[in-house]
Amino acid sequence: MEPGVSAAPSPDVTHPLQGARIILAVSGGIAAYKAADLTSKLVQSGAVVEVILTAGGQEFVRPLTFQALTKRAVHTDTFAPWTGTSFGHITLAREAELLIVAPASANTIAKLALGLADDLLGAVALSTEAPLLLAPAMEHGMYHHPATQEHLATLLQRGATVVGPESGRLASGYEGDGRLVPVETILGRARALLGRDGPLAGKHVVVTAGGTREPLDPVRFVGNRSSGTMGYALAQAAIDCGAEVTLITTTTLSPPVSAAIVAVETAEQMRAAVEQAITGADVLIMAAAVADFRPDQPQQRKIKKRPDQHVMDLRLTQNPDIVASIDRPGLLKVGFAAETDDLVANARGKLTAKGLAMIVANDVVDTIGSAESVATIILPDRPPDELPRMSKQRLAAEIVARLLPLLDPEDTNGA
Ligand SMILES: Cc1cc2nc3c(=O)[nH]c(=O)nc-3n(C[C@H](O)[C@H](O)[C@H](O)COP(=O)(O)O)c2cc1C
Structure with missing residues (x-):
């Protein structure tokens, strides 16, 4: 990133990420490792981050990474026991000011578009009134499949914000569309979404x-x-x-x-x-x-200089x-x-x-x-x-x- 400007806000400035309650859902894609960097930058920006790992997500990254970064328990299970005043997906959904899904797998995008609630992310997404920010990441073919495109169109039409994916080298080694956008882009979009009613x-x-x-x-x-x-x-x-x-x-x-x-x-x-x-x-x-x-x-x-030219007007x-x-x-x-x-x-x-x-x-x-x-x-x-x-x-x-x-x-x- 160029000097002088950073998506991570300067610590002496009040900004919409500060104190914001954000759910970051990490689904099962190779780009899941980048979600750790996103989590760290959200926390550094002052956000209170609750991480949900989907079943696919847990195959790529472990809860401990996110627990260490957020100093909070990581959520993986709809049926985890409810404790005290914490009522699982209901509490998560009610407290959230923004739901980010990054990376968003093709499978998770499909489930969100269909409104399936067979996992914790699905249940939270249906229950929350928070804006939804999706950062898709997948293989070129998965992204361009009409099913994925239709699901994304449905989510956009319902008011979700979709960032990316970008074109470039994919994990498979092929070139194509499907790279997760840079973490700074997700942070910037999150910041704008949280500030939009300002x-x-x-x-x-x-x-x-x-x-x-x-x-x-x-x-x-x-x-x-x-x-x-x-x-x-x-x-x-x-x-x-x-x-x-x-x-x-x-x-x-x-x-x-x-x-x-x-x-x-x-x-x-x-x-x-x-x-x-x-x-x-x-x-x-x-x-x-x-x-x-x-x-x-x-x-x-x-303009050429001449050897005998000592000044130029x-x-x-x-x-x-x-x-x-x-x-x-x-x-x-x-x-x-x-x-x-x-x-x-x-x-x-x-x-x-x-x-x-x-x-x-x-x-x-x-x-x-x-x-x-x-x-x-x-x-x-x-x-x-x-x-x-x-x-x-x-x-x-x-x-x-x-x-x-x-x-x-x-x-x-x-x-
Ligand atoms: C090595 C590997 C890499 C994968 N990468 C992606 C990916 O980048 N994007 C994607 O949508 N699916 C990817 N998949 C498939 C998903 O992990 C799979 O569809 C899974 O069911 C998604 O689960 P989730 O949406 O609940 O997280 C990958 C699978 C494997 C084995």
Whole structure:
């Protein structure tokens, strides 16, 4: 995974996995060993994980692995004695906020689609109101069999979320469809499902991230040190609150799993992508470091140096100011001001000039390309809100929290 972004949330950020009661059902496929990694990452993210091993699952992995990782008994048997206030599948089903089946075997998918309750997972799946997240893994032929496809379609139609499978090398050694998606993808989907009824549910947030690259010739560009970390963290923070997110990015960091990604390079491309994405959007967060200028005449061929050439003049032309140029009623615009001097005064000037609802000001030298940020959040007619140094993930959560009352002023007045 790329530096700066991780599906396992930063420990100082509150997120939907924290404290969530999750059932992880592991069925009988060769990818069952990957479920141990998933369990470990869910636990590290603060989730309370109850593991169910199907009969098939127990052929591949042993309960002790999951018991050690979760510090909880592993569930395998519908008919295990009920104790105290724990009523087997009924208690598991009632307490669950999310049911993940990973890997989901063809057999288990069929049973879930048919509503069979001849094992503990089947009984829990019928009893629970928790959303169902399936990560199928099997041989290419099993996956493409009409029976499996029909069962998956049935489950999707009932509201289940299905991630994968991916194409690639399968356990058999053949290439095909059927690989379990990466554990980070399952974690990201789980995070989005748990957050989906959050305060940004039904809202569309567009985020830009990374530094633009303005071409000089086919191999060189004028750019900046922006890593995109802040924009990616904002996209994740908005997803955590239930938003639909479009992330317009110049970087190749691993994006939040549920974001719609639009890849761009130049300021011009970013402007066009933003204009398209904001149709029907509620919020635009311009976290990208858009180059103020671009080479006036990018060359079609690689620029060659001559031995007697000691200097090269570079003529630049001004790029569009994306956030200032967008004026759509009902769209809440958030800007960033990376400054070296007179931080608050300069940022407040931009807030007014560009019609922003909020601006996040930070010292560019301290912040750009770094994992942390020292930021001041400025809203019209309010004193600046100076935040201490914190991770960009935490800052993203702070920014999103301050956006909520601006979106629904009546709902959250005084909150
Ligand atoms: C070595 C081996 C690997 C298997 N791998 C898979 C698999 O990746 N996916 C799958 O759907 N079934 C696989 N199967 C078949 C299942 O284990 C079998 O259908 C089992 O009944 C599934 O049980 P469960 O769904 O209750 O866990 C495999 C079987 C063997 C012997």
